[in-house]
Amino acid sequence: MRKSPQDSAITEDDLRSYLSAGAGDDFTFELSTLSLVDELGFNCEHSGFYEDPVTGKVRQFDIRAVREARGLKMYLTIECKNVRAQSPILVSSVPRMDHESFHCVAHVIDQVARFQSAGAAYLDRAQVLRITSAASIYQTSRSVGKSIVQVERRNGEFRASDGDVFEKWSQALASGADLLHRAYKAPADAKGFLCGFMPIVVVPNERLWVAKYDDRGHLIAGPERVDRCSFFVGRKYPLTESREAPVYEVSHLEIVTQIGLYDLLTKVVDTNFRSNNFFSKHVLEHRIQ
Numbered sequence: 001m002r003k004s005p006q007d008s009a010i011t012e013d014d015l016r017s018y019l020s021a022g023a024g025d026d027f028t029f030e031l032s033t034l035s036l037v038d039e040l041g042f043n044c045e046h047s048g049f050y051e052d053p054v055t056g057k058v059r060q061f062d063i064r065a066v067r068e069a070r071g072l073k074m075y076l077t078i079e080c081k082n083v084r085a086q087s088p089i090l091v092s093s094v095p096r097m098d099h100e101s102f103h104c105v106a107h108v109i110d111q112v113a114r115f116q117s118a119g120a121a122y123l124d125r126a127q128v129l130r131i132t133s134a135a136s137i138y139q140t141s142r143s144v145g146k147s148i149v150q151v152e153r154r155n156g157e158f159r160a161s162d163g164d165v166f167e168k169w170s171q172a173l174a175s176g177a178d179l180l181h182r183a184y185k186a187p188a189d190a191k192g193f194l195c196g197f198m199p200i201v202v203v204p205n206e207r208l209w210v211a212k213y214d215d216r217g218h219l220i221a222g223p224e225r226v227d228r229c230s231f232f233v234g235r236k237y238p239l240t241e242s243r244e245a246p247v248y249e250v251s252h253l254e255i256v257t258q259i260g261l262y263d264l265l266t267k268v269v270d271t272n273f274r275s276n277n278f279f280s281k282h283v284l285e286h287r288i289q
Contacts, residue, residue: 029082033202034063036258037078040265042067050178061175067269072279073195074269075183077175078261079168080202087152088207089165091229091255094215096144100232102132103251103278106239108184109192126184126239128246129194137268137278138230138252143212145231145255165201169231169253172199177237180248184239196278198254198269199233205257227260 030047038044042065052059063078083089108126133140148169149160176199183195210229212221230252238245256264268277 026080026082029204030062030080033078033080033258033261036262037063037065037076037265040067040262042076042265050175052174059171059174061171064175064179066179068193071191071193073183073186073193074278075176075179075195075197076200076269077172077179077197078200078202079172081165081168083150083203083207085207087150088209089203089255090149090151090160090209090211090223091145091231092147092211092213093143093145093229094213095141096138096232098133098140100144100234100251101138101140102130102136102249103138103196104249105129105131105194105196105279106180106183106246106248107192107194108186108188110188110190124244124246125188126246128239128248130249135280143210143229144252145210145229148231148255169199169201169233169255172201172253173233173235173250175199176250180237180239181241184245194279196269197248197250198252198278199250200254200256200261200264202256202258202261205259208255208257208260227257228264229255231255 034044034046045061045064047060047062048064049058049060051057061077062080063076065076065078067074081089106126106128110125138144147162148165149162150165151158151160153159176197180197183197186193186195205227206225208226208229209223210226211219211223214220231254233250233253236247236249238247254264
């Protein structure tokens, strides 16, 4: 009996055809993103595993990155979503409210050394600084995402789903909980260090769109292509497994193209004390004395 093509063994040529048809594009996009982050001076981990703090299941991350300089550490979790032109990402946004206008920075310190040098004990190894209002990179009334969908056309009808995108941004957040635990346990002296965390989802250039609404739900601008959009999440993560651990609140997720990722990492997430970035001078003024 003659075997059908479906029953035939997969050959090298078959696999090459499979990759040439675009099946390898997702991995290629992930590697190009990794290269971009690495070239900007971040120490990267690629395609590792962690335990989800909510489900307890072992999950895989795309990219983790950290950059350290002058008593500052910036931790990133980056998930890559290689969406096609036929199914771009659409973010619906509204003006950011006052209580959403903040980001957090943790000050990690060796409390024993601090006690010996200053005569004042710390209740914990870390304290979380909440940077608000105009001092935050997320300012009131600026556009902030509240809904993310992937839009495509099937049989002449538009369909939108959020499942695949939700999986990516939830992974970026869950992986960050593990990084925050790592930051808490990192070596520190009596002066300590400031650290921040940002979850990021990266999509290809020209595949990210934003529609802007007013607070009553009226479309006021767009949809238009953008390279960066912040999305409010307001998720809280304890810095250790202890019930009394200080809590770090992740206010926003960043959704970017590769162009937007470069812009974000060079202008906002940097350690050069420029104005309006994650480690602005205002943040340094809040450093625990």
